[in-house]
Amino acid sequence: MRKMKLLSVLAVSLLVFSPALAVLPPGFGAAHAKGEGSGGGKGKSESKKSESGKSEARSSGKGKSEAKSSEKRKAKQEKSAKSAAKKKTTKAAEDGSMKAAKAKSAKAAGLAPNELGKMNGAMNANINAVLAHIRNGQTTKGPVGLLAGLAVADSSALAAAGQAAELEARAAEFDALQAKVEEAGFATVEDYLQARTDGTLTNEQLAVSGDIDTMIADLGGTDATGLQLAESRPEDAEIQAARDAAALAGQAVTDAEQAIIDAWNKTGDATALLDALRARLAPHQTEIDATVAETLASDETAVLLPEADEVIVVK
Numbered sequence: 001m002r003k004m005k006l007l008s009v010l011a012v013s014l015l016v017f018s019p020a021l022a023v024l025p026p027g028f029g030a031a032h033a034k035g036e037g038s039g040g041g042k043g044k045s046e047s048k049k050s051e052s053g054k055s056e057a058r059s060s061g062k063g064k065s066e067a068k069s070s071e072k073r074k075a076k077q078e079k080s081a082k083s084a085a086k087k088k089t090t091k092a093a094e095d096g097s098m099k100a101a102k103a104k105s106a107k108a109a110g111l112a113p114n115e116l117g118k119m120n121g122a123m124n125a126n127i128n129a130v131l132a133h134i135r136n137g138q139t140t141k142g143p144v145g146l147l148a149g150l151a152v153a154d155s156s157a158l159a160a161a162g163q164a165a166e167l168e169a170r171a172a173e174f175d176a177l178q179a180k181v182e183e184a185g186f187a188t189v190e191d192y193l194q195a196r197t198d199g200t201l202t203n204e205q206l207a208v209s210g211d212i213d214t215m216i217a218d219l220g221g222t223d224a225t226g227l228q229l230a231e232s233r234p235e236d237a238e239i240q241a242a243r244d245a246a247a248l249a250g251q252a253v254t255d256a257e258q259a260i261i262d263a264w265n266k267t268g269d270a271t272a273l274l275d276a277l278r279a280r281l282a283p284h285q286t287e288i289d290a291t292v293a294e295t296l297a298s299d300e301t302a303v304l305l306p307e308a309d310e311v312i313v314v315k
Contacts, residue, residue, distance in 0.1 A: 111269070117266040120143075121142070122143035129144050133147075134148045134292060150253075154281075157253045163242050167239045170234050173215070185202075189229060257274055
């Protein structure tokens with residue numbers, strides 16, 4: 001009985017003096033544990049997803065970077081390839097141009113090197129070698145010598161023809177003057193000059209005297225007396241001699257051409273060959289003319305020297 005009372009007192013004491021405890025619904029602990037587990041799992045999952053996203057972003061960025069780098073390398077390679085191709089094309093073009101230039105030089109007037117034969121030496125001869133052959137009189141042998149012979153013949157023929165033409169033109173001017181003074185009523189130019197000096201020219205003669213005086217001036221004017229021309233008309237014999245010299249020079253050209261054709265060891269267009277050789281000489285015509293004139297003058301001096309020595313010996 002006393003035990004029962006004691007237990008009751010203890011129970012009441014506990015209720016009075018113990019702090020109030022929160023009343024929790026059944027299963028709260030399990031639910032809380034599950035919630036924490038679920039929240040933790042969700043956080044971890046989101047963390048993993050975030051890390052995965054970052055990883056994918058890094059992977060994507062890396063992939064883009066690699067792709068961009070690859071594109072740059074490809075573009076650079078393509079540029080290098082184009083540059084190399086361009087250089088190759090340029091070099092090929094230059095080589096082609098050089099080959100074309102050489103071919104053009106060799107294939108003169110439609111003649112290829114194998115068609116030129118021995119005349120390749122003449123076609124490719126240095127102009128200094130040609131001039132040396134002219135000075136030394138070596139103009140009949142070898143490709144270069146034959147080319148020099150053609151150069152001398154052409155230059156000499158041109159000079160001879162020019163001299164003959166000049167004399168003929170000069171004579172024609174004198175003849176025109178003579179015809180003019182006869183038209184004015186005088187037998188000779190000297191008669192006209194005398195009448196002009198005396199002041200006896202008629203009005204009709206004075207009308208044409210201006211033309212006559214101009215023609216006289218063009219021919220060199222008069223001497224100190226004013227009664228004779230300062231120069232004389234070329235003699236007909238002199239003119240004919242110049243014509244003959246021009247004809248001989250023309251024949252020398254024919255001979256030089258034939259010598260080249262005879263020495264040519266190929267059968268082809270001889271006219272084309274001669275045209276090609278002349279085209280080779282054309283840029284140096286001034287030097288050739290000067291050398292030919294110098295050589296001819298030296299030859300004339302050489303002919304005159306023995307005569308001078310003989311005169312000295314006689315003295």
